Amino acid sequence: MAPLPLSAQRKQQKQRRASLAPYLWILPAILVYGIFKLGPLIGGIYLALLRWDGIEEPRFIGLRNFDKILNDKLTLMVLGNNVEYAVITVVGKIVLSLFLAIMLNQALRGRTFYRTGLFMPVVMSFVVIGILWRWLFNTEFGLINNLLENLGLGFLALDWLGDTNIALKSLTLVDIWKWYGFHMVIFLAGLQSIPDELYEAARIDGASVWQQFLHVTLPMLQPVMIVNVTISVMGAFNVFDIPYVMTEGGPANSTNVMALHIFLRGFKFYRFGFSAALSYVLLTIVTLVAALQLWLMTRVDNTE
């Protein structure tokens, strides 16, 4: 290589010196994120290897906590609850919000009103929503059973939060209630980006409304579908506020989910090491589920 002219050399030197600057710009944010998010995420692995009640001297016990988790019936049950919770909320949110988005995409009048109303719970706290719904679900005075009885459907009036077979499903209703407007807005943005020509072409080819939905709408919605499914899957495996505020995991652990289980093991039963180990089990599960779901959904895209 020919030697660089002096001016260019100097310029390069200057650039190299300047190239430290960008790190200074990102340093404050990276420092805060590194200490308070990545710190516990990475450094906390050590705590998972301890037997510790948070007060006495911790004792190093290796992988025994993980061994216990694998043989713990309660953890298995909680995991089952969480999977059920995830399936119901994800399917419920996606189907309902897509359905409403398609309607809203056609109803021109009142669009702002519907959108504003449907999106409203997103700005409300889960604590407020949880307490409100605890009352709506009240067996004697609650709005829901009251409504059912007034409609002559008294046989449908259930013990929404007190029955071990129903409580978890009642909680999923609240979760779906909070988020269906949110997912609908995202679907709506996707629907509005589909060019009309595609539908015209499909119509000329004689496609029915249902066929247009299957072969034009759904494939074109692939990107927003991935976003919506990812958000709701992640939400379901991180859910804490609703079960904690509404049932505290009861009755008989029927609404206990992973995040709540981790919290209760730690701060109600003071098994810090065990709780920390549970966190890493949850982290592994969430990572695997997210990877699997992304892999499945992008594969569908490739075969299209």
Added chain:
Amino acid sequence: MASGGTLNAKRESGGIHWRPYLVKLFNHGTLLLFTLVIIYPVFWMVLASFKTSGEFLNNVWGLPSVLDIDNYHRAWELANLGRALINSLIISLGTVLFVIALSSIAGYAFAKFRFRFSAAILLVLIFTMQAPTPVIPFYVLFVRLGLTDSYIGLILGIASGSLPLSIFIFQAFFRSIPNELREAAKIDGCSEFSAFLRVVMPISGPAVATVAILTFVGAWNEYFLPLLLVRSPEIRPLTLAVQVFFFQYGRVEWTDVFAALSIASIPMIALYVFMQRWFIQGLTSGSIKG
């Protein structure tokens, strides 16, 4: 279908005529139903907060006969809602300012400078953002640093969660700003940082608003971190204060509870209704662009 010649078209014309109206009716009916399912319980909560206890239990559906402000007085005293309101404001506004300062600077670097590992760092941020933080290690860290029971601890905790998305929003916005602008400022004698502060930030209103709304709503409604980190009532935000009623001895006065819930949620709902376009755009921005 309708292409079957004039004869067919005429025969079907009766049906074709009113079918769009039926579809429209069905659309509006369904949308209205699902909107009412959302709005009515909230409306009912506010109604109930004005009823007397007796009226609340006997007259579930009706309007309150008189607007009973006593519930608000009692709730305000019992849960110390004035203090909680101020705490929530301090925590939320503090978090917003902190996040905007840190993420705008970082986002600018990611958008405008070329440096080693910049793509890798962004990827790490995005991928770890959604990972559930291990609770016990997080708690132990805050205890060790003496950050429990303090505004600063809460702000740092909430901010660390919302930094990645905010950085992402800012860097996407800054990429759309032409480089000529910053070059011109630098020729005029501005340093890189003062060009950013005096020329770029003043025209970055949309990105600032988006991040501000996203962070403010999240911090205002945050429940888990205060539950984990706050012990003393002086620091308690609204989300914890509204639960006080259930930890008291004796019967829970639900009308008081609803008064407290209304105080905790109506300001945000009102703000949302007035600025709904901004709120919806802000709260979905991470999802629609990403």
